[in-house]
Amino acid sequence: MSTSRGPSVRQRRLAAELRRLRERRSLTGDEVAERLTWSTAKVSRIENARTGAKISDVHRLLDLYEIDGSRRADLISLAHAAAERDWWEDYRDLPSPLADFIALEAEATAVREWGSTVFPGLLQTEAYARHVIGGWSALATLPPQELERRVEVRMRRQELLRRDRPLELAVVMDEAVLCRRIGDRKVMREQLEHLLRMSGLPNVTVQILPLDIAHSVLAETFILLEFSPVHDITFPDIVHTESLTISHFADETVTYMYRLAYMNLAGQAWDAAESRRRIIEARDAW
Known part of the structure; x- marks a missing residue:
């Protein structure tokens, strides 16, 4: 399985802006390469985030595009951020699609998630996560050490909910998830207790979709990541999306x-207060 990593959101933002600035100056990639005595391929790699842009190279590009003042300071700040090493890069055994998703999630402002099978990863306890991830061993044959590292990664991802500017998380879960046993009864009870605690955070909203309604949208688990400028x-x-494989989609359509699917599901689900009452009932049943 490939472990090569894609560019981070910060790298993609920087690349897109450098390309926009070049186009605004009515310059071609060949012309930029000639003026800076670079290869055209280097300009292309920077503008498509296929390589990290050196700070010195960003300065030269901004000089060429005559960008100064606060705008220049912002872009240099972004270039420094894009060059920083992220915590998940220490986990070299992560599959590249998972590592790319973590990089996207880390820079998202808000997440809208529909959970049809298990509790969302950002709301899982360590014990519950270990059973969920361990279940993949039947397909991927994860060695015990790698399994523990995957659990550790999942727990570290949850820091997004408690950072200085926390991620806004809105979740709609199928009612069946509350009843679907993962691990033993203790694992389920602790997971539901944890869900109650997390749903009390001001940046976390949890809704439960009842089983006994006419479902107008039938979909596997999906996560919509939103980014502020x-x-x-x-x-x-x-x-x-994540089932037996992981996929990312950025096409606007x-x-x-x-987004429409999520809005529909949220509209059919119990509100946060009623959902909380149902979660308490499920916890007590376990």
């Missing part, structure tokens, strides 16, 4: 379809 540089919404 950084230094006036926008980044498109991303849809992440596709992400809009998933």
Whole structure:
């Protein structure tokens, strides 16, 4: 399984802005390469985030595009951020699709998630996560050490919910998830207790979709990642799906379809207060 990593959101933002600045100056990639005595391939790699842009190279590009003042400072700040090493890069055994998703999630402003089979990863206890991830061993044959590292990664991802500017998480879960046994009764009870605690955070909303309604949308678990502009540089919404494989979609038509699906599911689900009452009932049943 490939472990090569894609560019981070910060790298993609920087690359897109450098390309936009070049086009605004009505310069071609060949002309930029000639003026800076670079290869055209180097300009292309930087503008497509296929290689990390050196700070010195960003300075030269901004000189060429005559960018100064606060705008220049913002872009240099972004370039420094894009060059930083992220914590998940220490986990070299992570499959590249998973590592790429973690990189996207880490820079998202908000997440809208539909959970049809298990509790969302950002809301799982360590014990529950160990059973969920361990279940993949039947397909991927994860060695015990790698399994523990995957669990550790999942727990570290949850820090997004408690950082200085926490991720906004809105979840709609199928009622069946509350009843689907993962591990033993103790694992389930602790998981539901944890869900109650997390749903009390101001940045976390949990809704439960009843089983006994006419379901108008039938979909596997999906996650919609939303990004706020950084230094006036926008980044498109991303849809992440995960069943036996992992996929990311950025096409605007596709992400809009998933947004409509989420809105429909949230509209049919119990509100947060009633959902909390149902979660307490499920906890007590376990």
